[in-house]
Amino acid sequence: MSLEQQILQYLITGVTVGSIYALIGMGFNIIYNSTEIINFAQGEFVMLGGLLTVTGMKVLHLPLPFAALMAVIAVAFIGVLFDVLAIRPLKDASPITLIIITIGASIFFRGIASLLWGKEPYPIPAFSGEDPIPFFGAVIQPQSLWVMGITVLIVLGLRQFFNRTIIGKAMLASAFQPRAARLVGIDTRFMILISFGLSGFVGAAAGIVIAPISMTQYDIGIMIGLKGFCAAIIGGLGNFWGVVLGGVTLGVLESLGAGLISSGYKDAIAFGILLIMLFFRPQGILGKGKEDRV
Amino acid sequence: MIKTAPLLRTEDLSRHFGGVKALSRLDLAVSEGLIQAVIGPNGAGKTTLFNVISGVLSETSGKVFFKEEEITGLPTHAIARRGVTRTFQNLQLFSEMTVLENVMVGMHLRSRGGFFASAFKFPWVLREEKRIREESLRWLDFVGMDEFFYQTAGSLPFGKQRILEMARALALQPSLLMLDEPAAGLNIRETEEMAGLILRIRESGITVLLVEHDMDLVMGISDQVTVVDQGSKIAEGVPETVRNDDKVLKAYLGEE
Amino acid sequence: MKGVSFIRNPYTGFSVFTLALLLLPLAVTNDYYLNVLIFIGIHSIIAIGLDLLMGYTGQISLGHAAFFGLGGYISGVLSAKMGWAALAGLPFSILGVGLIAWIIGVPTLKLHGHYLAMATLGFGIIVFIFFNELVPLTGGPSGLTGIKGVSFMGFTFDSDLKYYFLVVFALLLSLFLSINVVRSRVGRALRAIHGSEVASSVLGVNVPRFKVAIFVLSAVYAALAGWLYAHYITFLSPSSFGFLFSVKLVTMVVIGSLGSIWGGIFGAALLTSLPEFLYIFEKYETTVFGLILVIVMIFMPKGLLRGLEDLALRTLASRKRRVGDQG
Numbered sequence: 115m116s117l118e119q120q121i122l123q124y125l126i127t128g129v130t131v132g133s134i135y136a137l138i139g140m141g142f143n144i145i146y147n148s149t150e151i152i153n154f155a156q157g158e159f160v161m162l163g164g165l166l167t168v169t170g171m172k173v174l175h176l177p178l179p180f181a182a183l184m185a186v187i188a189v190a191f192i193g194v195l196f197d198v199l200a201i202r203p204l205k206d207a208s209p210i211t212l213i214i215i216t217i218g219a220s221i222f223f224r225g226i227a228s229l230l231w232g233k234e235p236y237p238i239p240a241f242s243g244e245d246p247i248p249f250f251g252a253v254i255q256p257q258s259l260w261v262m263g264i265t266v267l268i269v270l271g272l273r274q275f276f277n278r279t280i281i282g283k284a285m286l287a288s289a290f291q292p293r294a295a296r297l298v299g300i301d302t303r304f305m306i307l308i309s310f311g312l313s314g315f316v317g318a319a320a321g322i323v324i325a326p327i328s329m330t331q332y333d334i335g336i337m338i339g340l341k342g343f344c345a346a347i348i349g350g351l352g353n354f355w356g357v358v359l360g361g362v363t364l365g366v367l368e369s370l371g372a373g374l375i376s377s378g379y380k381d382a383i384a385f386g387i388l389l390i391m392l393f394f395r396p397q398g399i400l401g402k403g404k405e406d407r408v
Numbered sequence: 409m410i411k412t413a414p415l416l417r418t419e420d421l422s423r424h425f426g427g428v429k430a431l432s433r434l435d436l437a438v439s440e441g442l443i444q445a446v447i448g449p450n451g452a453g454k455t456t457l458f459n460v461i462s463g464v465l466s467e468t469s470g471k472v473f474f475k476e477e478e479i480t481g482l483p484t485h486a487i488a489r490r491g492v493t494r495t496f497q498n499l500q501l502f503s504e505m506t507v508l509e510n511v512m513v514g515m516h517l518r519s520r521g522g523f524f525a526s527a528f529k530f531p532w533v534l535r536e537e538k539r540i541r542e543e544s545l546r547w548l549d550f551v552g553m554d555e556f557f558y559q560t561a562g563s564l565p566f567g568k569q570r571i572l573e574m575a576r577a578l579a580l581q582p583s584l585l586m587l588d589e590p591a592a593g594l595n596i597r598e599t600e601e602m603a604g605l606i607l608r609i610r611e612s613g614i615t616v617l618l619v620e621h622d623m624d625l626v627m628g629i630s631d632q633v634t635v636v637d638q639g640s641k642i643a644e645g646v647p648e649t650v651r652n653d654d655k656v657l658k659a660y661l662g663e664e
Numbered sequence: 665m666k667g668v669s670f671i672r673n674p675y676t677g678f679s680v681f682t683l684a685l686l687l688l689p690l691a692v693t694n695d696y697y698l699n700v701l702i703f704i705g706i707h708s709i710i711a712i713g714l715d716l717l718m719g720y721t722g723q724i725s726l727g728h729a730a731f732f733g734l735g736g737y738i739s740g741v742l743s744a745k746m747g748w749a750a751l752a753g754l755p756f757s758i759l760g761v762g763l764i765a766w767i768i769g770v771p772t773l774k775l776h777g778h779y780l781a782m783a784t785l786g787f788g789i790i791v792f793i794f795f796n797e798l799v800p801l802t803g804g805p806s807g808l809t810g811i812k813g814v815s816f817m818g819f820t821f822d823s824d825l826k827y828y829f830l831v832v833f834a835l836l837l838s839l840f841l842s843i844n845v846v847r848s849r850v851g852r853a854l855r856a857i858h859g860s861e862v863a864s865s866v867l868g869v870n871v872p873r874f875k876v877a878i879f880v881l882s883a884v885y886a887a888l889a890g891w892l893y894a895h896y897i898t899f900l901s902p903s904s905f906g907f908l909f910s911v912k913l914v915t916m917v918v919i920g921s922l923g924s925i926w927g928g929i930f931g932a933a934l935l936t937s938l939p940e941f942l943y944i945f946e947k948y949e950t951t952v953f954g955l956i957l958v959i960v961m962i963f964m965p966k967g968l969l970r971g972l973e974d975l976a977l978r979t980l981a982s983r984k985r986r987v988g989d990q991g
Contacts, residue, residue: 152778203962209777210724211965214918217911218957225951336907340785347782382793385786392783393771462866483872484865493866502859505852512849513856517868519849523877526848527841533848540849580867 119251124373125366126249130258130327132365133265137320138342139349139357140272141313147289147352148309154216155196156317157339158223162189163318164330165227168236178239186318193314197307220335227332235329238322257326264323268316269358276354285309337381344388350401359399413476415440415615416461416492416584421470422639423453423460430456432639433470438584438632443606443616445626447650448636449659454619455497457636458588462494463487474584489517491583495573497592497619503562507553507572510561511544514579518543544579551575551605567598574605578614585609586617591625603629627651635659674843674925681839685832689825698824702896704936705831706889709838711916711928713885716842718914719923720851721878722858723773724781727788728913731883733795733905734761735890737802740900744810745801750895751816757891758884765883766876773875788910795902807901814895827896834892838885843925854878855923919960921967930969 138160145153163185170181200219204211241260246253276282288295288305296302320342321330328334341364346352349360364384372380391398414437423431430453438444446454459465461472463484471480479487502510519540521533548557551571556564561572570590577585587606591599603625610616620626626633627647635643635650637659643650650656692698710732717723738760739753772783795802802808814821814830821827845851856864857871865871894900912935920931939949964971 152781200958200962204965207961207965210718210918210922211961213724213778213781214915215958215961218915218954218961220954221911222951222954222958225948225954228950229947340789340907343782344786347779351778376797378797379793382790385789388786389783389790392775392779392786396775396779464862464865483870484862485868485870488866488868493868496863500860500863502856502863504859505855509852509855513852513864513869514867516849516853516856521849523845523850523881526850527844529844537848576867 116251120373121370122250123252124369126252126254126258127373128366128369129362130255130261130365131324131369132345132362133261134320134324134338134361135342135345135364136358136361137265137268137316138338139345139361140269140354141317141320142343142346143352143354143357144309144313144316146346148285148306149201151201151212152216152343153310153313154213154339155220155223156313156342157335157337158220158227159189159193159314159317159335160321160338160342161227161330161332161335162192162223163321164238164325164334165231165236165332166318167238167322167325168231168330171238178241182322185322186315189318190311190315193310193312193317194307196314197310201306201310202303220339224333224335231332233332235331236325237329238325240326241323255327257323261323261327264319268319272312272316273354281308341384344384346398347388347396348391348398350398353398353400356398356400363399412440414438415475416617417473417476418457418461419471419473421457421460421472422468423456423465424468429639431460431467431470434636434640436634436641438615438617440583440615441610441613442631443610443618443629444632444634445618445620445630446634446636447620447623447626448642453636453639455588456639458494458586458619461487462492462586488580488582492586493577493580493582493584494586495570495577495588495590497588499569499573501561501569501573501576503560505561506558507548507561507564508541508544508557510572510576511547511579512540514547514576515540515544517580547575547579550578550608552601567594570594570598570602571605574609578609582614584615584617586619588619589621590618591620591622599625674847677926678836678839678843682836685836689828695824698828700937700940702824702828702831704933705828705835706892706896707913707916707932707936708929709835709889709892710886710913711920711932712838712842712925713882714913715917715920715922715925715928716845716854716885717878717882718917719921719927720846720858721854721875723875723879724784724914725879725882726781726785726907726910726914727791728784728882728886729905729907729910730788730791731761731765731886732890732893732909732913733791733900733902734764735887736894736900736905737795737808737890738887739891740808740811740894741801743812743895744808747812750812750814750891754888754891757887761887761890762880762884765880769876769879769883770872773872773879785907785910789907792902792906795905802900802902805902807899809899811894811898811900813898831892831896834888838888839925839929846925850874858923915957919957919967921969921971924967924969927967927969931967934968 138156141156141159142153145151166185166188167181170176170184171178174181176184196219200215204215240257242256244255246255276286284295284300285305285308288300288302292302345361345364346357347360348364349356349358364387367387368380368383371383416438418434418436421431421434422429434457446457448454456465460467463482463486467480471478473479474490474492479490502513519536521536525533545557548554551574553568553571553575556568561569564572574590590606591602594602599622606616606618607629618626618630630647633645633647633650634641635653635656642655642659643653688701689698692701710728714725714728717725735757739750739757742748742753742756743750768787772780772787775783796805821830853864853869853874856869857874861871916931916935917928919934920929921927945952960968
């Protein structure tokens with residue numbers, strides 16, 4: 115493979131992984147926008163999505179699409195439960211308390227996962243086979259196309275949801291101006307509930323669609339969750355298109371760095387970019403304040 | 409009477425927020441030893457003025473001079489070091505610290521003792537601590553607070569909190585004290601006490617720059633009044649003059 | 665109430681604590697428990713420093729394991745690779761970590777809230793990756809062996825009991841210095857920053873410099889702890905210095921009680937000994953740990969020490985009221 119072809123290959127990997135970071139970052143943004151909380155347990159939604167799908171297929175013998183659907187709904191429900199049990203009691207808590215709670219919850223979810231599924235990795239079959247598709251000298255895994263496609267679908271779907279549906283607009287209103295929203299009859303607590311459910315849904319979807327490529331395991335949530343959060347910050351915390359841009363940028367830079375420089379330092383690249391953004395432009399690439407949310 | 413240079417002077421000071429011009433080429437001068445009030449309709453940029461002068465907010469253009477030395481763009485603590493401090497419209501007390509400790513923080517610049525000396529309890533640090541404590545108590549006495557010393561500042565009634573913030577600022581012994589709506593939220597009796605306190609502050613040699621909405625207070629104690637509307641000065645003079653100025657009336661009525 | 669002030673005077677507590685620590689080995693003769701106590705001591709030193717940063721100054725660090733590791737590795741590498749004595753490595757650990765903390769601290773402490781948390785987290789992970797990747801220097805994932813123990817003028821700390829007293833000395837020194845800093849002009853400035861950064865600034869407190877200074881100080885505490893750790897175990901592995909340990913450190917301070925001098929020690933003691941009690945349930949350790957975190961934060965957000973203190977005061981107050989009613 116020539117250098118150009120290698121770079122193209124890294125780009126493909128980068129966009130694939132970056133899509134996942136974007137989806138996970140989107141989950142962070144949805145909760146951040148409605149509550150100003152950073153949900154460190156977001157990564158565990160990703161993990162649970164994958165593992166529950168595996169259970170759906172192995173234990174309940176469901177075909178993949180149904181297992182995936184079941185998993186996504188289950189994780190959305192777990193998100194809602196999480197809000198009710200752990201977040202709602204603490205609406206006025208200090209930022210540190212909230213950070214500790216979501217970190218504690220993520221540790222708890224991880225512990226439960228290790229008890230239920232053990233510590234080994236589990237595969238999920240690729241959605242449409244594994245024959246690589248040639249592409250200008252590089253190859254694309256069909257699953258990569260699924261990842262990118264589903265990401266686009268979810269991103270556009272969320273855009274429609276927040277801009278066109280009553281509930282979506284109500285959620286945005288609650289995020290922007292909670293008091294005004296309450297005055298016009300919007301139940302902000304319900305909006306927050308939905309945002310947790312939605313966040314769980316999106317996280318689980320990300321976990322399921324990437325599992326055929328990178329396997330799923332009780333502790334994949336940590337790193338991937340943090341990188342999703344990096345994507346959100348790089349693009350501008352709370353910013354809809356920002357997280358997409360941030361995720362893809364992060365994925366591509368990480369992939370190029372790992373391929374061209376060194377793979378051992380791959381994770382350092384992601385956090386190095388994060389530090390650079392935080393030091394020089396903490397509002398992110400597209401962030402300017404509270405303008406374009408979700 | 410010899411005309412000396414003003415203690416504080418802004419030159420063409422502007423501060424924009426996107427399209428909004430909170431301050432627009434404002435020239436303000438504060439003479440030493442006076443109580444000067446800045447008034448104007450809501451949104452006229454008065455708190456922004458304080459924020460820019462004290463270094464909390466940066467200016468878009470223009471300059472600020474204190475004792476004829478430029479202080480534009482200096483960090484807030486450096487400006488405080490020069491002798492300018494302020495209170496806050498929405499109170500910025502150290503709520504978890506005691507009343508006495510709040511005032512002791514005011515003594516920060518007038519005392520010494522860094523990490524090393526404090527960690528190893530050098531004798532001179534202990535003596536400094538005693539001095540800081542005694543002087544803080546004197547400032548509490550000056551503002552008329554003779555109890556609550558060991559209560560947390562956050563648990564005080566609102567009126568007393570306002571007075572505490574004054575004592576804290578006074579402990580710095582500034583040349584210029586900027587008061588941001590000191591009477592906001594006070595009842596009539598408390599406002600009168602506040603007025604008396606501000607007069608006593610002037611008597612002690614501190615220049616006062618005051619932003620206020622309470623017209624009785626402003627007209628009652630100010631030596632000079634500057635009227636600001638939409639970020640620029642529209643009138644200035646002694647209270648009686650300003651009170652009857654057409655431009656001023658229009659600015660206020662126009663608001664309604 | 666004179667009695668209360670005696671109880672609340674930290675030097676009283678300090679003296680009692682010192683006495684307790686010195687006499688403890690009489691009650692604890694089992695080497696295994698002594699080992700646990702040594703770890704509690706080491707973790708307590710980090711916790712005290714972290715509490716100065718988080719509890720008093722109101723900042724947050726999710727990457728303090730990095731400073732702990734750097735303190736250990738700097739002296740460890742000097743010892744294992746260049747044959748240096750442990751005590752010769754100590755100033756390098758302290759100064760090295762101090763310098764690194766200062767360099768990273770200046771841009772980092774300009775951030776607030778979640779951004780600050782993420783920056784410290786990112787830094788911690790980057791350092792962890794370097795521990796793993798710089799194999800010729802650190803031994804990589806398989807670890808660094810051959811670190812010497814501590815000896816001073818012919819006397820070697822070669823038993824658990826002797827090392828216990830070394831750790832106790834370091835802990836008492838750290839504690840003493842912290843108590844003094846907290847009760848001084850510096851301590852007030854830190855707490856003022858926590859209360860209101862803008863008000864502190866207008867009163868002349870150099871907020872950026874103080875924040876960086878306390879960050880560096882807390883890093884130095886962690887470095888000292890790292891040094892003690894490295895020369896006790898004589899072996900270092902990067903896995904001890906990852907994100908999860910940083911989280912554990914923050915947990916110790918928060919659960920212990922932020923902003924109370926003893927909170928960090930209490931939290932360190934609790935969280936270091938807990939796995940020992942739960943060792944039968946090792947499988948469940950993670951789950952239980954996470955659950956405890958969430959539950960304590962919901963019901964006692966100010967931490968266990970403060971929460972228990974409040975509970976005790978309220979019980980005393982209600983008992984007094986009842987007696988008053990009857991009188």
